[in-house]
Amino acid sequence: MRKERKSVRILWIGVCLFFLxxxxxxxxxxxxxxxxxxxxxxxxxxxxxxxxxxNTQLLDAVLVSVSIAIIATIVSTILGTITAIALSKSKKIVRTSILQVNNLPIMNPEIVTAIALMLFFSFANIEKGYMTMLLAHIAFCTPYVITNVLPKVKQLDPHLADAAMDLGATPFQTLMKVIIPQIKPGILAGALFAFTMSFDDFIISYFVSGNGVENISIVVYNMTKRLNPSIYxxxxxxxxxxxxxxxxxxxxxxxxxxxxxxxxxxxxx
Amino acid sequence: MKKLIELENLTKEFNGQVVLKGIHLDIHENEFMTLLGPSGCGKTTTLRIIGGFEEASAGEVLFDGIDISKLPPHKREINTVFQKYALFPHMNVHDNIAFGLKIKKMDKSIIDQKVLKILTLVGLENYGNRHISQLSGGQQQRVAIARALVNEPKVLLLDEPLGALDLKLRKAMQVELKNIQKEVGITFIYVTHDQEEALTMSDTIVVMNDGAIQQIGTPTDIYNEPENRFVAKFIGESNIVEGLFVKDFLVEFDGQQFVCVDKGFDEGQEVDIVLRPEDLDIVEVGQGKIEGVISSILFKGVHYEIMVETSERTYTVHTTDINEIGKKVNLDFWPEDIHVMEKMGTY
Structure with a gap:
């Protein structure tokens, strides 16, 4: 009886994995x-x-995807981490309202963010290209870093920073030697999230880029119109x-x- | 002894709530001073202001005669042992203790030497490579003390450092802390709500309540000559009786007059009188000063706690003698057992 149930379970998992x-x-x-x-x-x-x-077009696209992913990851990780630390110290009403705003781009359908960013860049009269794509990526990656880092900062013993400064560390030394090592797992998780989000993004990149700047997703999308196993x-x-x-x-x-x-x-x- | 820290009219408000009401306090070199009081009395706030973690709303903190009120914590020659130790969990024992020295960019060989010396002082010679999570509460406590002391501060602040330890360990650490203080010869400012701890370790006790200092004195002074009802109640158990100061060396309470050793109050002034439970004796009827009946007996280990009901009130007596409930007895005491204090608001 028990054995049967176990085999059913394995079968079910097998089916799920198969479809995935x-x-x-x-x-x-x-x-x-x-x-x-x-x-x-x-x-x-x-x-x-x-x-x-x-295919040089494709190689260019790889370069764009990788460089944007790396720069966006670094910038959004720094931005997000600093914001998370500041949020943990701010008043509850400030924190909850900023977190709500922070969750908006995560919950929002990507297409809405994409169109909004496109309109914004047109409105601000910024020429679309590599820079706009990078800015857009930083913008949509940062919220993920904040959501990953904030719980770690909240777990932090508030006296640790006091202790470091008590022992003669300047606020910056305290950040680098005590705070960052303590929240490292959150920062790494956030950075990884940011990297994957940026690397495989299509919709937002498609809307905010221009002047022939394309990342891998855009190239692949364009290639599907003419069937070509290079895509595979x-x-x-x-x-x-x-x-x-x-x-x-x-x-x-x-x-x-x-x-x-x-x-x-x-x-x- | 030379004054090291002077607090002048220190006031602190949090969101319109006054937690310190103008504290004046002199702290001397080599002094073991304890700030004692119930939670919310302002003792920890005072400590955090001295450490630089809070800024006073008004008043000055003088260190060696120089105002340091605006100086950030990392520029003060003061180190702190925090309530829950606040050791850095990502470093081992050695690196935790070396933290302050590395910040000062000392030579590695000097750092190693100093760390080893301080570890020996707190009895953890072989624990340098241990991870913080592998230490017991008592060991973490010692590391926290070592981490502060290795910087050779002029003043060490301790914020209820023994609060998280069990009773036996706490008693052992009390003695050890006192010895460490004597050995390194610096000023300790110690915050606790445990009156026994304060009496055991301190040179000077500062009793605080409600953001104000109630009394400053040696443990003996504080215990034997409490200045008011709050101090008497907070330090040990006591019978507090309202009475009249008839004239020098004579007080009246419970309808009788008693000879005492106090003087200097106004004649006919209303006063509070403290009678410590261990100073009261239970004697046969006719041999003592106040008549009463034993209403309850509790065994407390070292002594019995006996309630004696008199016509005016119930007295608490601590004695090692065996007695029985319902027995008619007399209470007896010596003139020096009567402690007269200024009458204040009731606490």
Missing amino acids: YFPLIIMAVFSFNDAKSLTHFSGFSFKWYGSLFE ALSTIVLVVILFALLIGTFVPYILVKRKGVKMNEEVN
Whole structure:
């Protein structure tokens, strides 16, 4: 009886995983297809990967996506962290109202944010291109950093900062040597979030960029109009990159803790 | 002894609520001073103002004669042991203690030497590499003290540092703290609500209530000669009786006149009189001063707490003698057991 139930459970999980991952696997497999067909796998080849690297438009797009993701992550992480620390010290009414405003872009359909940003840049008469895309990315990444960092800041013992200053640390030294190390997990989670959000963003980027500046998502979208298995190759690469980012995000803290744990045990013995 | 810190007319308001009502206090070199009072009396606020974590609404903090009221905490030659230790959880014991020295950019070899020396002082020689989470409450306490002392401050502030420890450990740490203070020879300003702790460790006790100082004195003074009803009630148990000061060395209460050792009050002035439970004796009828009946007996370990009902009130007596409930007895005491104090509002 119990065994049956267990097998049902495993079957159910299997079905779920199948529906989640099978399309991805199909895409990855067909990116190695010899022919252009989407139904017949006629032979293994790196042809489409090769054609990717001959496509300068695409290489430019990769450069844009990566550089924007990195810069947006750094800027929004710093901005978000500082804001979270300030929010934790401010009055409750200020904090709750700012958090509500902060949640708006997260809850809002992306298309609304996209159109709003597009209108804003037109209104402010800023020429659309790399800069507008970067600004938009920073704008929509920062709220995610704030929501990730704030709980960690709130958990912080308020006397830690007092103690650091008591021992002669200036407010800036206190921030760098005591506060930041304490909230590091939140900052890392926020940064990872920001990076993935920025890297795979399509809608907002599509609306706010111009003058031929395109990121990977935009290029892929344009390519779907003319069927080309290069898209699969590109998507597979993106998939692998994101997968690696996730793996690092999941296992690095675990490994760090484990290593520290081992060290601690050695000291005890 | 030389004055090290002077508080002048220190006043503090939080959102229109006055928590300190103009404190005047001199703190000397090498003094172990305790700020004692119930929660909300302003003792911690006073400490935080001295440490620089709060700014006074009015008044001055003089350090060696120089006003430091506007100086931020990291520029003061004062270190603090916080209530819940506030050790840095991401550093080990050594790095926690070395924090202040590293900020001052000292040589690594000097830092290591100083840390080792201070760890020896607090009895944690081999704990340098331990993680904070691996320490017991008592050990964390010692690290917190070491972390403050290693900077060789002129003044150490301690905010109820033993509050989180169990009774036995607390008693041991009281003795240890006092020894550490003697050894390093600096001023300790200690905040507590535990009167016994204050009596055990202090050179000077400052009793505070309601944002004002009630009495400043040595533990013996505070215990034996409380200046008012609040101090008498807060420090130990006591029978407080309303009476009349007839003339020097003579008071009247419970309808009788008694010889005492106090003088200097106005003749006929209304006063409060303190009779400590351990100063009262239960004797046979006819041999004492006040008549009464034993109404209850509680065993307290070292002594019995006995309630004696008289015609005017119920007295609490601490004694090691065995008695029985319902027995008619007399209460007896010596002239020096009568402590006369100024009458104040009732607390």
